[in-house]
Amino acid sequence: MAAESLPQSRVPLFDGMNRIPGGLMLIPLILGSVVGTFFPGFLEMGSFTTALFADSALPLIAILIFATGMQITAKASGPVLATTGVVLLFKTIIPAALVAALGLLVGVDGILGISILALLASFDNSNGGLWLAFTGRYGDYRDRGAYMASAINDGPFFTLLFLGLSGLGNIPLLTLVAAIIPLVLGFIVGNLDAKWTEVMRPVPNIVIPFFAFALGTSIDLGAVLSGGIGGIFVGIAATLITGALVYSGYRFVLRRGAKSGVGIASATTAGNSIATPAIVAAADPTFAPYVDVATAQVASAVLVTAIFAPLLATWVLKRQGGLDTSGAAPGDAQDRPGLEQVN
Numbered sequence: 496m497a498a499e500s501l502p503q504s505r506v507p508l509f510d511g512m513n514r515i516p517g518g519l520m521l522i523p524l525i526l527g528s529v530v531g532t533f534f535p536g537f538l539e540m541g542s543f544t545t546a547l548f549a550d551s552a553l554p555l556i557a558i559l560i561f562a563t564g565m566q567i568t569a570k571a572s573g574p575v576l577a578t579t580g581v582v583l584l585f586k587t588i589i590p591a592a593l594v595a596a597l598g599l600l601v602g603v604d605g606i607l608g609i610s611i612l613a614l615l616a617s618f619d620n621s622n623g624g625l626w627l628a629f630t631g632r633y634g635d636y637r638d639r640g641a642y643m644a645s646a647i648n649d650g651p652f653f654t655l656l657f658l659g660l661s662g663l664g665n666i667p668l669l670t671l672v673a674a675i676i677p678l679v680l681g682f683i684v685g686n687l688d689a690k691w692t693e694v695m696r697p698v699p700n701i702v703i704p705f706f707a708f709a710l711g712t713s714i715d716l717g718a719v720l721s722g723g724i725g726g727i728f729v730g731i732a733a734t735l736i737t738g739a740l741v742y743s744g745y746r747f748v749l750r751r752g753a754k755s756g757v758g759i760a761s762a763t764t765a766g767n768s769i770a771t772p773a774i775v776a777a778a779d780p781t782f783a784p785y786v787d788v789a790t791a792q793v794a795s796a797v798l799v800t801a802i803f804a805p806l807l808a809t810w811v812l813k814r815q816g817g818l819d820t821s822g823a824a825p826g827d828a829q830d831r832p833g834l835e836q837v838n
Contacts, residue, residue, distance in 0.1 A: 527711020564681025726795020738762030
């Protein structure tokens with residue numbers, strides 16, 4: 496649809512939400528918390544009202560995971576796959592292993608009021624939209640193609656996996672398999688029929704506000720306030736630790752030199768990770784006491800990392816002489832067959 500034919504907003508609600516990092520999820524989450532705390536009767540009206548605003552979170556998250564799988568293309572050049580692998584290893588797998596090791600030392604209660612659940616949910620994923628925006632300016636086709644790492648680590652799978660492997664949680668193998676089946680099926684369908692991929696591309700903008708509101712209805716605002724300061728520390732730690740890890744991968748594995756700072760832009764927490772504590776508690780009820788505070792801390796981390804990570808990446812690039820836009824020259828992706836744009 497041409498830009499001039501787009502409908503004009505009388506009140507720019509959607510654009511306003513998107514001006515806030517993670518706003519498409521954070522704002523409905525907060526509204527849901529307000530309703531759940533002060534107007535719980537609204538959620539108990541029954542029929543479609545209760546189904547949509549109170550009970551819809553898990554089904555809508557499943558649809559989002561399926562749609563995410565559809566955006567992962569099997570066609571990618573070697574450098575793109577190498578960059579994707581480095582980002583996935585240093586942003587997701589190694590940080591999750593470190594948090595799990597910490598959990599084995601201090602227990603699932605965590606440290607300084609921050610649970611292992613909150614740390615895992617904040618450390619093992621990344622904000623793909625922010626990554627695309629940053630690499631579109633300062634990166635090249637390899638970096639933009641590495642968005643696939645964000646598609647793969649999106650959702651609760653790695654948190655469930657490392658809780659189960661470490662023994663910190665009683666996560667049945669069948670639950671792990673069930674968590675990834677929608678992603679795998681989406682990948683298969685999307686690679687068989689590109690038209691389905693296009694049909695499902697708007698799904699995040701459609702389902703995220705609704706499942707965020709439904710998640711928010713179960714969050715007590717008192718817990719949100721108590722988790723806010725802890726969430727700031729979680730966000731700072733996630734940016735510094737995972738940013739340093741991905742930077743080292745860019746510098747010493749990919750040999751990107753002055754451009755190694757680009758990797759730090761992946762040191763974010765995805766908005767979808769706000770749903771992870773509730774999903775983990777559904778798989779292992781022993782985590783239920785941690786859900787409210789962990790969700791609040793993860794929500795804070797989403798905002799902090801979305802602001803801090805690109806600022807830190809820009810600062811490092813500037814200091815090392817890599818702050819230019821030559822890698823974003825128009826047509827560089829088109830010059831490399833097999834790389835498809837992923838949104």
